[in-house]
Amino acid sequence: MPESKTKKRSAILLISCPDQRGLVAAVSSFVSNNNGNIIDLEQHVDTEAGVFFMRVQWDMLQFAIPAEDLNDAIKSLAKPFNMQWNLHFSDDVPRMAVFVSKHSHCLLDIFSRILSREWNIELPLVISNHADLKPFAENLDIEFQVLPISPDNKAQQEQEIRALLKAYRIDFIVLARYMQILSENFVQQYPNRIVNIHHSFLPAFPGARPYHSAHARGVKIIGATSHYVTADLDAGPIIEQDVVRVTHNDAVQDLVHKGRDLEKLVLARAIWKHLQRKVLVHGNRTVVFE
């Protein structure tokens, strides 16, 4: 992990706006005129949609504008271009919650990254509709809340969940094989801040039991897809996908076995991109900078 790049405080500015002449010049001049040194700059133009996307990261060490005044300065920069923007700092420590059901592989993989300090985050809260994985969280002194869900209590439990997320000041949510569908209302509270892992190569095999469907169809490759959750099931903007080869020799359980490793990796890569502020969403598609 590029610690060397993030040790010193840097600012990360994400921009999207209608494409027009002079955008890169305006932003890069803003940085250099204020004594900022650009560490990373990526831009993309969606020529069909006429939309410009940019991610620029610069060193704050000698930057002329102090962090607390930066929002206002960027407002002025953004206005004439009609930019939508987000500002982050490299030393922000986002607070993540993980939702799980009974499968342990994604959760344990996330835990191992927390233990090894691979990610610069806090993970204060795990929520589940089952108690099965509670011991793993307790081992690490992470709060594990069990909120069983039935058709009757679903709305109420979501209320509980929202209260917990608030209490724990959660910035974004990871669904690590959480087998429940969140309500549209809930999802809209966390736009582009709920990262899901689906165990198929979307848009193939959405919904339940994708490994069974993949086996029945006789595909030679299976996949996993990580995406932001929207109101439409398994149809949100895709952040990352990957695949693994299978053969006629793989029974459904073998697909499950091979898929597990794929799921945890694809999810981890998506979280990592999200943490680095490298994902911009436009409609149902993402720009994922390198």
Place this chain on the structure above:
Amino acid sequence: MPESKTKKRSAILLISCPDQRGLVAAVSSFVSNNNGNIIDLEQHVDTEAGVFFMRVQWDMLQFAIPAEDLNDAIKSLAKPFNMQWNLHFSDDVPRMAVFVSKHSHCLLDIFSRILSREWNIELPLVISNHADLKPFAENLDIEFQVLPISPDNKAQQEQEIRALLKAYRIDFIVLARYMQILSENFVQQYPNRIVNIHHSFLPAFPGARPYHSAHARGVKIIGATSHYVTADLDAGPIIEQDVVRVTHNDAVQDLVHKGRDLEKLVLARAIWKHLQRKVLVHGNRTVVFE
């Protein structure tokens, strides 16, 4: 290509039958009792369906049963086990026809393999509904028949095509980006003998314009699928698939560009498996031996 394995005449026996005790022993004893040396043996049991599959290849050099009597001998072997079987010889030279429309990349890739003698086949006939690619075939003295298709003449043109296939003694057909749908009637004449390439990772994006659909969905990986053609469009048994990574930076034309190389490779690998008699079909799934 394993020429060393195929230079000497060998027999290739493909078997499928209800799974039962003693199948491998019966077949392998049949070979060794007749002085055959097994070059290759692969078997697979579909435990769910209770079906046994086998491919065994043995040297004919000192084999006690001459090639012309082998069919009868295998009939006797097969009967008590209720085997379905096919017998081939390594020095058979299958006769292939290629159907194309306007895209040249798959056809030219096939031509290059013919020119370099990578495959031990004859390619006496190319059929197209357009004349665009005719010069490439003429360069190689391969017959190129143009049969334009309209809603009115489709049935009649298929008649023509069948006559040509008969006249040229064609064993199997390759649809190398042939943009026409063959009639159910036609397809049934060539069961598991029409190999198609579809430019998506099936079952995602069947039908027309898959690259446009993939781009609209914002997938991070595109694929190509080669399958035997059945009456259901893009739903036949899959022989081979592969994928390539794409990004937000790839416009539809870039997907087309990246996809072309994928299509020609996946199709070539499927043809190669078919030629080596390594593909067995059961329902809508394949067993593809290594």
Place this chain on the structure above:
Amino acid sequence: MPESKTKKRSAILLISCPDQRGLVAAVSSFVSNNNGNIIDLEQHVDTEAGVFFMRVQWDMLQFAIPAEDLNDAIKSLAKPFNMQWNLHFSDDVPRMAVFVSKHSHCLLDIFSRILSREWNIELPLVISNHADLKPFAENLDIEFQVLPISPDNKAQQEQEIRALLKAYRIDFIVLARYMQILSENFVQQYPNRIVNIHHSFLPAFPGARPYHSAHARGVKIIGATSHYVTADLDAGPIIEQDVVRVTHNDAVQDLVHKGRDLEKLVLARAIWKHLQRKVLVHGNRTVVFE
């Protein structure tokens, strides 16, 4: 994981011997004549070396020869063909020891597989030359022995290690980023029973700091290699390899970051193959059945 295949007790026989007529017939007849049902059979002939390899697995449920007499029966089967063989049972529970230094990712990944009962093994012992990872093992009540190594005490520490391996009845060893070189003497005690992960695509970049070397060379793909340890450093028979794409944008730390996920996956796949008794070694090469 194919639990359904292994739940019932089955025998697994691994064979290698000079290639000759009648091998498959002899083995498969031995199984079926004794009322065994073959679950899985794979064979390979190394035509250059003239060596035959086979793995056959059959159901013991109605098998005529009881498990305790099977060794003798196979001895008789093997003798005329000069077979080398190993017999295992699907319900054997191998005892694994893991050696680590300071990197946690492979160890934690192994722990997560133990926790989720992905593998049917015992992991009673972890050995390290550093104490850093001890807390992770203690969390799971796994014995973690710290044996610091210096040029002076190396031979003595290996003595200690051997005593521990004996005391804990260890069947095989996994070097999960253990940064020490084992003595030739030690290695010879565990032929094809020490699985290492090396963080490069061998034979490129053997030895120390392969990510630095890969970065300096400017490769576009990095890899990881799992192999059995032999007296020659990083030169033992390869079990599994995989790769991941990198770009000019990846600094050495980014290679380390991307490589970590690769290492843990490649190592886990190699262990899984080893556990399934699917790896046969011949000279410096492996036959890894599917």
Place this chain on the structure above:
Amino acid sequence: MPESKTKKRSAILLISCPDQRGLVAAVSSFVSNNNGNIIDLEQHVDTEAGVFFMRVQWDMLQFAIPAEDLNDAIKSLAKPFNMQWNLHFSDDVPRMAVFVSKHSHCLLDIFSRILSREWNIELPLVISNHADLKPFAENLDIEFQVLPISPDNKAQQEQEIRALLKAYRIDFIVLARYMQILSENFVQQYPNRIVNIHHSFLPAFPGARPYHSAHARGVKIIGATSHYVTADLDAGPIIEQDVVRVTHNDAVQDLVHKGRDLEKLVLARAIWKHLQRKVLVHGNRTVVFE
């Protein structure tokens, strides 16, 4: 291929220079102040070496500086920053020569891309030390010069080759499995303008017969590497690599078979990157923009 992006004339400027504040601002302001619309902009900082790399492409349609004056304008831009730079136009049609020996697959793949107009180039000349592939070139009316090479005439033949390259106004050379080593003197005439394909995953298996070496080592993955040729054999800056999985079942001839498809693809991708002016070389490493 992104024809839509290149149909209209655009300028492509490649820059490398010591990293310093204000580089992106200076270049992007130069473009926008002269009414240029940036189509594509990518930058990279090698923080270790302290070197800045940039590729910027802009529309020439309404650009204030005419193409014939652009060199001078960029000279002024470049001077204060000590930039090394290259200027290209999207409608330049580079002239490529291909060197081959006896293997046809890479040459035929290049021919098929020429025939389908996938690349916007001229291919007026093929040079070989053998006559074997001459008929394929003649089919397409491409000049094919046979210059047999022996230890005695090597220097003289290189003289001939240089004369031909001059006569045909060749911009860059592709070694499409050309089995001869070019002299240091020759190589220095075409810095970063000779693209080679080597049939291994470099730095593993440089030199002759890499498939034999890969087989002997028992690797589970083979690769191909395309790089610019330097005086050191198989050690030049890598442009592109890719790999394919192999097994114990693959004899050397099978590696050759699988490798052929890999070689032609990796070479084609490297040529495509070179044609798009997306490759910058620094020391022995490349920056390959997306």
